[in-house]
Amino acid sequence: MTAVPEKRATPMSRRALMVLPALVAGGAGLGFFAMLRGIGTGSYDPRGVPSALLGKAPPAFELPPLEGVGLPGLSASDLRAPGRPVLVNFFASWCVPCVIEHPQLMRLSRDGVPVFGVGYKDQPADSRRFLERHGNPYARLGVDLPGRASIDWGLYGVPETYLIDRGGVIRWRWAGPVTEDTVRADLGPLLRRYA
């Protein structure tokens, strides 16, 4: 397209060259229209946060258990090859959207999906009270009071949820609360695909 039109091209190929800009513009226009449609239906989200970890193994980390709950802590070795898809959910008792997503985590846990939790910058007593009040969906629970491990994960904020497949590879990252819609449209199909 950047070829100089003054080149002695045959009339036919010259003609084709002239049509090219209109075709490219039309194609781009269709793409943009699809994006706008997608924003309306929710299938295209320019504000989605990409993760550098997708398709990779989780970073090395080791978190102590939350005392008084009777659950084991969480470390990278638990995620190395879990044998079936697991969720890692970062939460905190001071986080309001975490309360919103909690029922979904409870339901997933009841349906047999292992949910591993990480308490992010949360005092153990507060985390315990949170779980007593809203229920405990977690099979393992690590405490990241200083927030160091969460930085290695590239945490954007709480809540945030990762799906790790049976081979220990991160397949999905969701920044923000897991709602019923999220489970239906995103997480459910992924869980079936990687089961």
Added chain:
Amino acid sequence: MIPELGHFALALALALSCAQAAFGLVGPWRGMPRLMAATPPLAAGALLATAVTFGCLMWSFAVNDTSVSNVAQNSHSAKPMLYKLTATWGSHEGSMVLWVLILALCGGAVAGFGRDLPSALKARVLAVLGLVGVGFFAFILGTSNPFDRLWPPPPDGQGLNPVLQDPGLAFHPPLLYLGYVGCAVTFAFAVAALIEGRVDAAWGRWVRPWALAAWSFLTLGIALGSWWAYYELGWGGYWFWDPVENASLLPWLAGCALLHSAVVVEKREALKTWTVFLALLAFGLSLLGTFLVRSGVLNSVHAFASDPTRGVFILGLLMLYVGGGFALFAWRAAAMTPTGVFAPLSREGSLVLNNLLLCSIAAVVLAGTLYPMFADLLLGQKISVGPPFFNTALLPLAVPLIGAMAVGAVLPWKRARLFPALQRLWWAALGGFAALLLCLALEGARIGPALGFAAGAWVVLGALADIADRLALFSRPRAALARALSLPRSAWGGAVAHSGMGVLILGLAGMGLATDRLALLKPGESAELAGYTWQLDGLESAQGPNYSARRASVSVLDEGRLVAALAPEKRSFPVGRATTTEAAIHTSWLSDLYAVLGDERDGAAVLRLHHNPLAPWIWIGAAIMALGGALSLSDRRVRVSAPAPKAVRGGEARA
């Protein structure tokens, strides 16, 4: 009452633009001179109506009329008057009004200054501008009415985004829009030429001043935006390859290519189809930018509140104008027979190279900007394309562009020989090499910045060599002054603009040597950076007109001698609950000392300190480039677009 008057004037402007478009298209087609003669007064009328609209909106902001929802959402009584006025274009609706005002201004300028244009061409150009106006007036009235009323009116407004309360940003949009919308005029000329099926030297001469003006304003607008990002966002950088920044760079690149290829059309009657294509492309890319910013398809600090309805409307306009323009191009352009066949080694050959490289750069920037969006859409992958991609992909294109920049300017038209041209530039090459060695000697093995210095020196000295050569400064120095006075201003303009680019490159190279560090300091403590001692003297609270601030006093010492006293601030605006950082910058014109105040904890403050060598040269260089454009524009031969006799005859025969 005043807002309703503005609303009415907006509808009137739409009606006048409709008539302007219809008369301007039908008149030349049916050979009706009275219809054609009616288009300039209609354009003047549309300008008047749009000016009234804009004035009414500004008045609503000036008196803080909160019953107007746009004012209530974007202004506040405690704001300084200047920012009340600039808030007129701070919102989506208001900025669209500014957009159409500038479009109407362009229409008025074509109507008023284009007396020498053949009447058919003039009517068609005004028709296309009117058509663009129709779309955008309808867009404003249909989806973004700036005069919507609120009832009951709130007691006071919600305040402008505090980041926008800044002189640099207040005038960034108008300059940028002058550039974007200026591209509409070259677009209109291109479409008119396609309808007439004829492009000649005179067409090139008419288009060039508009391309020059649009390009100069874009240069200033982009530079102002980059400068603002530098001192206000407090990241210490000047360009982030943010999609919206790229969206403003794209029409600049296309406009820059257009500017150069229009010269070839004018002098050699060659590159015609290509020039028409560039004129369509430049406007298409400016509209693309408008679409990306306002539709919500991308996520950026610059993006306006997104609204898919508006997005669909703008996309429709984009498709109508750009798609329509390119469809017309596909249909008609093949009929334009090329006349000039020329040697690769000549002025026009070098301009072709310039065009190829500029367009390749534009293609890379466009790909880098749109690829993440299309990857998300088509492949479902979230990708972000950042500076590493742009820097590595653009370097191999920038190097030949910069190298050829100085050579092309000294090549004669038609047929040139390389050796005599290089002979004139030997001392520019020597200067570039000296800059390379000097940088390596002073800064060690930093090959990137060293090459940058060499390139910058080469371009600046090349421009000087070009002027010295034209004046015969060395061979016949006594007559040089007389020759300097008679040298056309467009020649001066070209050399000045090229040297401005060189200064800008030197600034970029200098920023390649920038250093920075984070320091947690208590009052009385100090940190070392770039050979200076940066000492935190104290932290205090301050009160502004509509914000409160924390201010740090930092002394920069060079072996105990005070070099600069910096006072970076962190402002918090209670209305709108936002905070901004005000970087403190001390410039010696050779380097900037730059400090940003971060969070405070236990009596200590986080300070980010930067030493930015040659940073101001980036914006000075851009200003010189725009000055070169203005000089060129002031050339009588460019301004008074005397049509070639042949063109007049042809135009009237068709009319």
